[in-house]
Amino acid sequence: MIVKKYAVAVMAAAFLVAGITSPAQAQETGTELVGPGGSFKIDQTQQPSTDSQRLSAGLGSDAENSEIVLSSSINDAASASESYSLALPESATAQVITNDQNEESVLLLNGAGELLGGIASGDVIDASGNVVPTSFTVNGTTITQTLQNTDESGVAYPVRMSALAATEWYSAGWVTTDSRGYIVNAAPTALGKQQIAWNTHYIHVAHLKSILGTQAYRVNDNIEQQFVCHVVGGWLDSGVYNMESWQPSLPWQQIANPWDRCNRIK
Known part of the structure; x- marks a missing residue:
């Protein structure tokens, strides 16, 4: 079984603000999150809640933290947003993406x-236990999360708002064998299940390969089509994604349904 491992790269001495080239203006505060693609820092611009918590996305107690939940309390519609400052490596980008459920998030x-x-x-x-949707905006290295529908009388304050920041879409990837062939397995994180916009599919494939390491060659076109099916069909809630080498090679659109569940042969 091949389990994902990665080395933590040493970040450059200065984290550069997008559009600014002077290291002297770099942001040095915040929580550093580390993943296969590098590391970044995130901090709340206001005083964080005491229950903001660092999480480890299935990497083991000795691994670098790769996930954090930042919480805040919104007391009224006039203060219906929370901002987070980022310290990004040089040439990194931040953009808002929207998935099929019309949920916004920020891709780095x-x-x-x-x-x-x-x-x-x-x-x-909210105070009545109802879910309140949020949106995101990006302004340089400041990310703002804003409550939606605040003009509706149904929103009961205070609203408990949280944001998940992470570096991984998959906490582990491994290959197992079967008498019929091999199986590529990938365990999605909460962020990986949420960030499934159409223009992120190729990034999912590249991320899977980076996690598989020396087993990345197993991801041929057939495996990739099954994998993208799982990514798109996150609503199937299948837990670990299993891509089987003996499945017929079909476009992901043909197997993204409740009966195939991305694997035609059962």
Whole structure:
């Protein structure tokens, strides 16, 4: 079984603000998150809640932290947003993406166009226990998360808002064998299940290969089509994604349904 491992690269001494080339203006505060594509720092611009927590995305107690949940309390519609400051490596980019469920999140790519990380909504619950949708905006290296529908009388304050920041879409990837062939397995993280916009599919494939390491060659076109099917069909809630080498080679659109569940042969 091949389990994902990666070495933590040493970041450059200065984290550069997008569009600014002077190391003297770099942001040095915040929590550093590390993943296969590099590392970045994130910090809340206001005083964080005491229950903001660092999480490890299935990497083991000795691994660098790759995930954090940042929480805040919104007391009224006039203060319906929270901002987070980023310290990004040089040439990294931040952009808002929208998935098929119309959920917005922020995608971070490193200078090579690989996954650096992302920021997505966590639990956002009002005082009545109702879910409140949020949106994101990017202004340089400041990310703002804003409550939606605040003009509706149905929103009960205070609203407990949280954001998930992470560096991985998959916490582990490995290959197992079967009498019929081999199986490529990938365990998606919460961020990986959320950031499934159409223009991210190729990044998912590249991220899977980086996690598989020396087993990346196993991801041929057939495996890739099954994998993209799982990515797109996150609503199937299949847990670990299993891509089987003996499956017929079909476009992912033909197997993304409740009966095939991305694997035609059962």
